[in-house]
Each structure stands twice: as structure tokens, then as C-alpha cells.
Amino acid sequence: MRTIRHSEQTLRTALISKTPELVAQYESFDAGELRLMNEAFQPNSVLFEPITLHSESDWMTSHPEVPQDFEQFFNDPKRKIPSPEKCSIYIQSIGSLGNTRLISDEYIKWLKGYCEAFFYGLTVKLLEPIPVSATRCSFRVTENTQNLQIHAGDILKFLKRKKPRNAFCVVGVTMIDLYPRDSWNFVFGQASLTDGVGIFSFARYSDAFYSECHKGKGQKLVVSSSSDYSVFDNYCVPEITGVLLLRSCKALLRWIEEEPADVPGRTPKPAREEAANWPERMAVFKEWKEWIVKCLAVLQK
Numbered sequence: 197m198r199t200i201r202h203s204e205q206t207l208r209t210a211l212i213s214k215t216p217e218l219v220a221q222y223e224s225f226d227a228g229e230l231r232l233m234n235e236a237f238q239p240n241s242v243l244f245e246p247i248t249l250h251s252e253s254d255w256m257t258s259h260p261e262v263p264q265d266f267e268q269f270f271n272d273p274k275r276k277i278p279s280p281e282k283c284s285i286y287i288q289s290i291g292s293l294g295n296t297r298l299i300s301d302e303y304i305k306w307l308k309g310y311c312e313a314f315f316y317g318l319t320v321k322l323l324e325p326i327p328v329s330a331t332r333c334s335f336r337v338t339e340n341t342q343n344l345q346i347h348a349g350d351i352l353k354f355l356k357r358k359k360p361r362n363a364f365c366v367v368g369v370t371m372i373d374l375y376p377r378d379s380w381n382f383v384f385g386q387a388s389l390t391d392g393v394g395i396f397s398f399a400r401y402s403d404a405f406y407s408e409c410h411k412g413k414g415q416k417l418v419v420s421s422s423s424d425y426s427v428f429d430n431y432c433v434p435e436i437t438g439v440l441l442l443r444s445c446k447a448l449l450r451w452i453e454e455e456p457a458d459v460p461g462r463t464p465k466p467a468r469e470e471a472a473n474w475p476e477r478m479a480v481f482k483e484w485k486e487w488i489v490k491c492l493a494v495l496q497k
Contacts, residue, residue: 198249200256207237210265218270228495235494243491274389278318278364285311286363288323288355290331290346290370291428293398294436300325302474303436306445307369313451318364328372329425330354336375337419337427343405344431348374348386348395355393368395371433373405401443402434438475447484449492452477 202210212222225233236244249257269275287308293300304322311320328335333350337343351374355366374397376383387394399405419427434440478485 197251198257200247200249201239202246204237204239207239210263211236213267213270215267215270228497231497232491232494243487243494276364276389276392282362282364283317284319284321284360284362284364285315286321286323286360286366287311288358288366288368289325290351290368290395291328291372291431292433293369293371294433299436299474303441304369306441306477309451310445310448313448323358323366327425328370328428332423334422335419335425335427338373338381343373343399344428345373345375345382346370348376348383351395352386352388352391352393355395356388356391359391359393363392365392365394367393370395370397371399372428372431373397373399398440398444399434402437402440404434404437436475438480441475441480442484445481447481447488449485449488452481452485452488 213219222233235241238244239246247256252258287304289300289304293303304325308320308322312318328346331346331351331354333354334347336345338345351368351370355368359366374383374385374395375381376386382400384400385394385396
């Protein structure tokens with residue numbers, strides 16, 4: 197296990213832009229905002245802890261990349277920003293996200309609500325859920341685990357074809373594991389910044405994914421042809437748990453505290469036996485709420 201720490205000067209150089217537009221914004225910060233920003237530059241900050249690498253298989257260790265500071269990110273000509281004509285984020289669920297349709301609908305609403313809170317000012321819309329077969333993507337069965345995987349690049353091509361005209365981006369979400377090419381074991385997600393499309397799998401956010409009870413339900417999957425999508429019918433997906441929800445969404449205080457109101461057209465609540473196992477938002481995000489409250493205390497000090 198290795199911890200990556202940087203000096204205050206290194207952090208300031210990497211995170212503060214010299215672009216006049218942003219400098220003007222920095223200069224308009226009030227005392228509380230400056231305190232919170234300066235907290236991020238402290239190597240021993242209790243709010244912004246250093247990155248810990250747990251093993252040699254961690255991404256930063258196994259896939260070294262050229263560092264990018266905020267100045268480079270902000271001035272990247274390929275960076276996209278919303279416009280009045282393209283101000284909507286679309287979420288496309290692919291395959292079942294939960295054990296039942298109602299649980300799947302509840303989970304996708306969590307993601308939608310979180311996106312609306314995080315990307316404040318943008319509209320978040322849900323596209324009609326589709327089965328894997330609708331994408332006509334390539335897929336495979338892993339030999340050692342008997343888990344199904346779908347080709348991330350094929351999904352991106354599908355999303356690009358059906359991207360609405362007013363979309364800032366379309367993000368596909370799935371509980372099926374992904375792979376980007378034959379030589380790779382898996383990938384959590386993949387995106388095209390220029391096309392404004394992305395795909396992400398939450399399958400490995402569930403601890404159950406790595407358990408024997410999940411691996412192909414203990415049965416050997418048989419695929420008769422590259423177009424036999426029936427193999428996805430009733431495929432075992434990880435159970436929606438508090439841990440999975442926490443890993444899916446980082447916390448925002450108002451979103452954590454508010455309970456969605458019953459409104460016309462809202463998806464019916466899960467049946468009594470399903471609701472009994474549905475995680476409570478306040479319990480799931482307890483620690484994240486405490487962290488946000490500490491940040492607000494710095495702002496309001």
C-alpha cells in the first residue's frame with residue numbers, strides 16, 4: 197500500500213489556473229470560499245486526504261499516464277461545455293439494473309436525482325430502458341468466472357446513433373460487465389469526449405460480483421452464436437445494496453436529505469417485500485453527509 201502526497205506548492209501549481217477568466221472568479225471568492233479552497237492545498241488536510249494505492253493493480257500504478265494540471269484541462273480545445281441548444285444529459289439504461297423492474301426503476305431514479313444535483317442547471321432525462329440485444333453489440337463469456345461482458349466500443353457507437361439533438365451527452369449505464377477489446381480483462385467504463393457519449397458498468401461496484409453465488413449463477417453459459425442475445429435473459433445481476441448505491445453516487449447534502457415526493461407519473465414504490473431490502477438514503481450516505489457538513493463548517497466559520 198502506498199500513499200501519494202504532494203507539497204502545498206505542487207498542489208497550488210496543479211490546481212490553480214492563470215487564465216484571466218478564472219483568476220477573476222478566484223478574486224471574487226468570499227472568506228469562507230477561500231478557506232475551503234486553501235484547505236485543499238494542505239498536504240495533511242483532514243477534508244481532502246491524499247490518494248492511497250492499495251496494490252500494484254490500481255490504475256495509477258498499472259497504467260501510468262502523463263500528469264494533467266487544471267490549466268491544461270481548462271484550455272483543452274476538445275473540452276465541451278453545455279450551450280442553450282445542448283443542455284440536457286440523457287441516461288440510457290441497458291439491460292436489467294436490479295433484480296426486478298421496479299428495483300431497476302428505483303435505482304435509475306437515484307442516479308437521475310444525483311446527476312441533477314451534481315450538474316446543477318442542466319436537465320437530466322431518462323431514455324426508455326433497452327435490452328442488450330437492442331444495441332447489437334459484441335459480447336463474450338469469461339472463461340474463469342462465466343460472467344457475461346459486452347463490448348464498450350460497440351455501445352458507444354449505438355449511443356452516438358441515437359443521441360438526441362439537444363443532448364449535451366448521453367451516458368449508458370448497465371449492470372453487465374464491460375470490455376474494450378479482446379486483449380483486456382474488463383473496463384469500468386469508456387467515453388468519447390468528441391461525440392459526447394459514454395458507457396459505465398456498475399457491476400463491479402457490488403461485492404457480490406466477486407462471489408461464487410454471482411458467477412453465472414454457478415452455471416456454464418452456452419452461446420450458440422454471436423447474435424444469440426437470449427443468453428442475457430434472466431442473467432444474474434448484482435443486488436442493489438447500500439454499498440453499491442454509495443459507490444455509484446458521491447454525496448450532495450440536499451440530495452441526501454430530501455425524500456422524493458410522490459408526483460403524477462412517478463414510478464410506483466417497490467412492493468412491500470422489495471421495499472424491505474431497499475437501502476435508506478440517509479443511512480447509505482451517513483459518512484458522506486458528515487464530510488459535507490465539515491466542509492460547510494469551513495465555509496461558514
